[in-house]
Amino acid sequence: MIAFKNVSKTFRLEKREVHAVQNVSLTIGEGEIFGIIGFSGAGKSTLLRLVNMLERPTEGTITIHGTDINKLSPKELRKRRSNIGMIFQNFNLFHSRTVAGNIAYPLKLAGWSKAKINDRVAELLSFVGLSDKAKDYPDQLSGGQKQRVGIARALATSPDVLICDEATSALDPETTADILRLLKKVNKEFGITVLLITHEMHVIQSICHRVAVMENGRVIESGDVFEVFTNPQHETTQRFIQSVQQDLPSENIMQEWRKRGGKKLYRVIFKGSITNDSVLSQVTQKHDVHFNIVYGSVQELQEKLFGNLLISFEGDTPKIQATISELASLVDIREVTDLES
Amino acid sequence: MKVDWTTFWPRVAESTGETITMVFFTLICGSIFGIIIGLLLFVTREKNILENKFVFQILNILINIIRPIPFIIFLVAISPLTRAVVGTTIGTTAAIFPMTIVASFSIARVVENNLVSIDPGVIEAAQAMGASPLKIIFTVLIPEALGPLILGLTFISVSLIDFSAVAGTVGGGGLGHLAMTYGYQRFDSSVMLVTVIILIVLVQLAQWLGNVLSKKFMRR
Structure with missing residues (x-):
């Protein structure tokens, strides 16, 4: 109008x-x-x-x-x-x-x-x-x-x-x-x-x-x-x-994370209805991989849910790769590379 | 030479009446012209609701010419004009004419200053609601500035009491005239004292009335 x-x-x-x-x-x-x-x-x-x-x-x-x-x-x-x-x-x-x-x-x-x-x-x-x-x-x-x-x-x-x-x-x-x-x-x-x-x-x-x-x-x-x-x-x-919406933990916590071995972190973004499915646990179980939610939030936006999680995986590298590629077809997932900021 | 107080008191009363008349009529006429000029000055300012550089400059210059002239000089200087308009240069009515001119321009400045202090956002809000410039003048500018405006007019009326005394010394009548003829020319300090006291009382009364009135309209 x-x-x-x-x-x-x-x-x-x-x-x-x-x-x-x-x-x-x-x-x-x-x-x-x-x-x-x-x-x-x-x-x-x-x-x-x-x-x-x-x-x-x-x-x-x-x-x-x-x-x-x-x-x-x-x-x-x-x-x-x-x-x-x-x-x-x-x-x-x-x-x-x-x-x-x-x-x-x-x-x-x-x-x-x-x-x-x-x-x-x-x-x-x-x-x-x-x-x-x-x-x-x-x-x-x-x-x-x-x-x-x-x-x-x-x-x-x-x-x-x-x-x-x-x-x-x-x-x-x-x-x-x-x-x-x-x-x-x-x-x-x-x-x-x-x-x-x-x-x-x-x-x-x-x-x-x-x-x-x-x-x-x-x-x-x-x-x-x-x-x-x-x-x-x-x-x-x-x-x-x-x-x-802070999407990275503070520098103190990141330092501690790096000190303790600092596994690769992945950002997983869920949009809308998919947040209701147990995607993460289903896919990781299937590939025999464990996941650890390091940081993140799920919030409501325009009556839709929006999740933004930082995750690390534990398990064999090939299995982790398989997990990530399967997750990529379901949700938005990418490796976090800007941790040094 | 001493004054005969029994015949003197009625003269004091008459003179006080003349002073009050001069101040009252000047204030009424001066306020009418002053508020109109002040409003024009404000609304024709740059970026204002009726921006008009030409009108603004003319008024601004006119005020700046008239205001700095000492009143006693102005009074004498425009006496030909006073005679042309009023018919005489002596007496209460003749004094009101130059006083009104000076008061108009002083009040115009006071009005302008009060209007400038109105939050421009309030004017913008009225514009956004679809108010015309004339509506804004009467329903926003005047009501919003009324409280401080009354204080400003009080200030002016106090200086008008001063002007009336000056006018009195050159034939305008009133307390100034009384103080001049009895107090100054006859060296009677008791008459001087009486006029001074009456003037002080008048000023106090004007200030008190102004304060009371402005409080009634001030909402801040």
């Missing part, structure tokens, strides 16, 4: 040009949670602001439901904007308005009647679990509560897209998990397309369906979260994944 086509954005500063977004093409499907991850300065914030024309593209087109939004008149654009909810890292609530007043604001802009506004505000407050805070002012709330108000305000006009600008970056881990659950609920219950940007891989891991990795204004990798997580192509992507 949102399509970026060859989009670039260049900022002209004094004597320098900053290419914030460079030739990005992305399509975000209806009803999905799409995450854009990148380190700060990668251009993701600018990219997000192109969706509601808070920034205008230098080149390329952005279409929502087939409409080129850069071609809308100011009035049409304002109308279109009320159909795109936005939440922010720093919440950006109106300090001079109560919680209820903040949520009512977009409805007033849309010209709703007072009675309808009151009903809608009450409904939204109960959805985000803040019914008792209606008359409070934002500065009396905690960060998590502020973001809940932000979400309620963004949802007030029942938009079909919600864009999130680092919505959890100012929150502690527990509150972050809370807000992420709420975003998931928004997506599931209302079918709202969610486009979010973040620098935290666990945000992508816990709620996104698809992901795009940005670096220096370009999208360097994108795809299904499970695919990108289990088979990252780009070095930056690998770094992001390592931030949530």
Whole structure:
């Protein structure tokens, strides 16, 4: 429903040009949670602001439901904007308005009647679990509560897209998990397309369906979260994944491993349903080889299981070779060679 | 020569009334123009909602020309204009005209400064919700800046009490005039003392009122 086509954005500063977004093409499907991850300065914030024309593209087109939004008149654009909810890292609530007043604001802009506004505000407050805070002012709330108000305000006009600008970056881990659950609920219950940007891989891991990795204004990798997580192509992507999932034990433990003989280690990656079969024990038993799980994890990603184990084998070398080649036909297995790092 | 206090007190009351009138009307008119100019100055800034270099520069230069001129010189300098507009250069009404001009530009700066301190993210949020520039001015900028703005206006009104005394010395009436004619020219320090005390009380009252009002609107 949102399509970026060859989009670039260049900022002209004094004597320098900053290419914030460079030739990005992305399509975000209806009803999905799409995450854009990148380190700060990668251009993701600018990219997000192109969706509601808070920034205008230098080149390329952005279409929502087939409409080129850069071609809308100011009035049409304002109308279109009320159909795109936005939440922010720093919440950006109106300090001079109560919680209820903040949520009512977009409805007033849309010209709703007072009675309808009151009903809608009450409904939204109960959805985000803040019914008792209606008359409070934002500065009396905690960060998590502020973001809940932000979400309620963004949802007030029942938009079909919600864009999130680092919505959890100012929150502690527990509150972050809370807000992420709420975003998931928004997506599931209302079918709202969610486009979010973040620098935290666990945000992508816990709620996104698809992901795009940005670096220096370009999208360097994108795809299904499970695919990108289990088979990252780009070095930056690998770094992001390592931030949530360590795939090598610490150097101390590796040293000890080498001291005690240091058998060859193999990385075995299980994806999806195969994690339920006892592949390892079946194959090793068949070849009369023992295996030893040295390190690893099995986690859930997009409601699929993903195992990443470091394994060593004991037995005759030819038998081990046979085991490995049989395993290779069932799972992803490769010798770990970067142990000296 | 001593003053006859029985006839003097009514004069003090009258002068105090004149001072309050001058300050009050100047504050009202100056606030109206000042807030308009200040808002224009803010919204026409670079990258702001109604960016307009031309308008911004004109206003900016105008403020920078008027503000540094000492009030007593400004008062005398624009007296031909005052006569043309008000019809006279003497009296309370005549003093309100130059005071309003100076107050407008001072208030414009105060308004601009308060608006600059609003978190740009809040303005961005309103834009993202589809608010027009005019809506942003009335439903975001003014309410968000109101608390500090009242403090700023209080500050201005205190200096207006000062300006009114200056205007008084050149025929503007009010406590300044009283202090000049009785205290200074007749060397009566007791009259001087009375005016000073009244001025101090007025300033304190203005500050107290400003604090109370701003607290009502400050939510931070």
